[in-house]
Amino acid sequence: MTWTFQTSADVQTALDQGQPLVALESTIITHGMPYPANLETAQLVEQTVRDHGAIPATIAVIDGVLHVGLDTAQLTGLAQTKDALKLSRADFSYALALGKTGSTTVAATMMAAHLAGIPVFATGGIGGVHRGYDATQDMSADLIELAQTPVTVVCAGAKAILDIPRTLEVLETYGVPVITVGQDELPAFWSRASGLKSPLRCDDPVALARIGALRAQDAHPGGVLVANPIPKAAEIPVAEITPVIDAALAAADRDGVTGKDATPYLLGKVLDATEGKSLDANIALIRNNARLAAQIAVAHAALPSNK
DSSP, X not given: OOOOOEEOHHHHHHHHHTOOEEEEOSHIIIIISOTTHHHHHHHHHHHHHHHTTOEEEEEEEEXXXXXXXXXXXXXXXXXXXXXXXXXXXXXXXXXXXXXXXXXXXXXXXXXXXXXXXXXXXXXXXXXXBBTTHHHHOOBOHHHHHHHXXXXXXXXXXXXXXXXXXXXXXXXXXXXXXXXXXXXXXXXXXXXXXXXXXXXXXXXXXXXXXXXXXXXXXXXXXXXXXXXXXXXXXXXXXXXXXXXXXXXXXXXXXXXXXXXXXXXXXXHHHHHHHTTTHHHHHHHHHHHHHHHHHHHHHHHHHXXXXXX
16 A cells, blocks of 8 residues: 555645745644644745745645645644644554544654655754653654655754753764754754754755755665754743753653653743743744745755756
8 A cells, every 4th residue: 555645736736847845844733832823833934935935835634634735724724623643653654544633743744745755844843862861761753764764854953852962962873964054053942052063064055955865865865954043033042941941841750741742741831931932932943944944945956856
């Protein structure tokens, strides 16, 4: 059996004509932000992709059907869904087979984007190694997907609630290129600084497109992780966000929140503690990532091998 998917009209036209496309995840819609901010942000991100020359392809499973590109009604409905599954590689086929509705994480979005032939994907922050890994063994499937699926993922770094040094170590072990744009230090989601030197740096979207294309041709392909720092005006400095994250982690430990529930729980705690400032930062960084992803997608579509 081969997986099938449905495309929106503009995504199908772009695929047929070789136009640049940017895949977008949907977990940020169902699990990352409250309604209506989630819908407004999804629409803003899609428009940002269009404004920079590419076609957005928001990915989700609706009633057991994989959709690559959502129309207005589908996007609005997903934003108001209360019980959407949070889909990664492990439960993707479950949702398809049983007619479920679910939003796609980084891993699931990479899978769907590759299936549809979309080489570039914009997200907020990737999952990674959770703090306290020695006790919980909790590590996101995003890292494994980056090691095996040839999609260029543009993010603002790993989510700051994670163990970022260990996440970087795992990415290195899995052979995933981690390339920071515009600075030598790896960004940390809400903050531009992480205290970690980026393994690689490249400021040119055209060069990033070439790197992604060559990576996809490797005998052992995997993805490329592009770390795009949050704009200076929107960042929450490390000194300000660290105690907030520490308090959220302590609350999660007290309440016994683990696994897939941990990230939305922690993000919610940070949102409350920052009185909405983290939400504003989220919106700024995902739009910034969508802009860069669109530029890379435009450059990728113009490569001689795609003509």
